[in-house]
Amino acid sequence: MRTVLIIDDNPTVGEALSLLFSLRDIKTRVALTPQEGLALLKDGPVDLVVQDMNFTADTTSGAEGAELFRAIRAEQPDLPVILLTAWTRLEAAVELVKAGAADYLAKPWDDHRLLATVENLLELAESARDATRYRLERRKRREQLAGRYDLRGLVYASTAMERVVELACQVARADAPVLITGPNGAGKELIAGIVHANSAVKDGPFVAVNCGALPHDLVEAELFGAEAGAYTGATRMREGRFELAHGGTLFLDEIGNLPLASQVKLLRVLETGEFERLGSSRTRKVKVRLLSATNSKLAEMIVAGSFREDLYYRLNVIEVALPPLAERPDDIMPLAEHFLGGMARLSDEVRETLLAHAWPGNVRELKNAIERARLLCRDGLIVPADLNLPARRIAPGASNEPDREQIEAALKAASGVVSRAAQSLGLSRQALYRRLEKFGLTPPDA
Numbered sequence: 001m002r003t004v005l006i007i008d009d010n011p012t013v014g015e016a017l018s019l020l021f022s023l024r025d026i027k028t029r030v031a032l033t034p035q036e037g038l039a040l041l042k043d044g045p046v047d048l049v050v051q052d053m054n055f056t057a058d059t060t061s062g063a064e065g066a067e068l069f070r071a072i073r074a075e076q077p078d079l080p081v082i083l084l085t086a087w088t089r090l091e092a093a094v095e096l097v098k099a100g101a102a103d104y105l106a107k108p109w110d111d112h113r114l115l116a117t118v119e120n121l122l123e124l125a126e127s128a129r130d131a132t133r134y135r136l137e138r139r140k141r142r143e144q145l146a147g148r149y150d151l152r153g154l155v156y157a158s159t160a161m162e163r164v165v166e167l168a169c170q171v172a173r174a175d176a177p178v179l180i181t182g183p184n185g186a187g188k189e190l191i192a193g194i195v196h197a198n199s200a201v202k203d204g205p206f207v208a209v210n211c212g213a214l215p216h217d218l219v220e221a222e223l224f225g226a227e228a229g230a231y232t233g234a235t236r237m238r239e240g241r242f243e244l245a246h247g248g249t250l251f252l253d254e255i256g257n258l259p260l261a262s263q264v265k266l267l268r269v270l271e272t273g274e275f276e277r278l279g280s281s282r283t284r285k286v287k288v289r290l291l292s293a294t295n296s297k298l299a300e301m302i303v304a305g306s307f308r309e310d311l312y313y314r315l316n317v318i319e320v321a322l323p324p325l326a327e328r329p330d331d332i333m334p335l336a337e338h339f340l341g342g343m344a345r346l347s348d349e350v351r352e353t354l355l356a357h358a359w360p361g362n363v364r365e366l367k368n369a370i371e372r373a374r375l376l377c378r379d380g381l382i383v384p385a386d387l388n389l390p391a392r393r394i395a396p397g398a399s400n401e402p403d404r405e406q407i408e409a410a411l412k413a414a415s416g417v418v419s420r421a422a423q424s425l426g427l428s429r430q431a432l433y434r435r436l437e438k439f440g441l442t443p444p445d446a
Helices: 011-022 034-043 063-075 090-098 111-148 159-172 188-197 216-224 260-272 298-304 309-315 329-340 348-356 362-376 404-413 418-425 429-438
Strands: 003-007 027-031 048-052 081-085 103-106 178-181 206-210 249-253 274-276 283-285 289-294 318-321
Touching: 003 011, 003 034, 011 027, 011 111, 027 034, 034 048, 034 063, 048 063, 048 111, 063 081, 063 090, 081 090, 081 111, 090 103, 090 429, 103 111, 111 159, 111 418, 159 188, 159 318, 178 188, 188 206, 188 249, 188 289, 216 260, 260 274, 260 309, 298 309, 329 348, 329 362, 348 429, 404 418, 404 429, 418 429
Parallel strands: 003 027, 003 048, 048 081, 081 103, 178 289, 178 318, 206 249, 249 289
Antiparallel strands: 274 283
């Protein structure tokens, strides 16, 4: 059953609130002093606190309430706290909301408004607990995967990447070609490395080739090798990547850039394991686990005639689809902290900016942005100016932050509950209060 702790030196207030909350099947515990309230907080589970701001008759500073709030936050940082104010200076309550209080309401309170606020916060708290439990379960699964497989230092927290990692580990032992699809900078080569590290040929070489970086007239020499004199400038014999990868894994990145003539020879190697060096008639045989990757839509290239359909089906025995970073926002902060390496700290504004950015360059863009910010920041604290990124994801024709009308509409839709309005706008409570000040808006209950 949901439980609210009421801390108020007026017994009548405690009785009235207990009666009000009982109408919604909310259990209450009542304390008349801050000391008693903190003791009850330690004595049993509490889902929310409603606390007075004044416990001394001869002062309206709210200092006692502020001290109690800080003690509650120190004991249970995630516990939502509603402040009740009568004579306290408004500024004191606003400062505590900026410090993490869920909301504040004036005495005498409006029953409907108070019940709506409490129930919304209880729902949010329950959702937060579910999310925490879910994160712990995911962390446990990640730890189990890391314990069973070599993940090559991969950093992730999202369920999308968890599915990718599970699939990569599952197919690693199969002696079949794997096609890794996904946008540039998303980490396709790292996934290929995981497949190799957990395969039957993990002790063999891992040879990576970026097909998009090879001149078309040298592709065959790079892949299959060449004899001395096979082409202008070939002064000595050279082994190709297939020979170098014998007994291990060959990873062909950006496979969509492979010329059609080379695609024919690649198909033959996949089917027979046989090839000839450029300028040689001797047939050689290799045993290679082939992995490939592309950011191109190969199906469309087949229709256009620039990619062989038979090669596509030979490469795509198993597909591992890697989502862009924008579709796995849970990975952004763990990756950012990993790239920082403990060399600097991120301000709250920077965290908001990182989570709001679209990351068209994916993990590579994030890594570069963090490394740049780490070099430019002062006193070890990274601020938005160090990132040189927009504050929020900007849709065509849209502003990069909520305007006055959006904020007013969000507060109205949330019945004035600041935390709920902030969530709908994709902001923290502190960020929403800063915008209220910016637009000269009066916070609810002011």
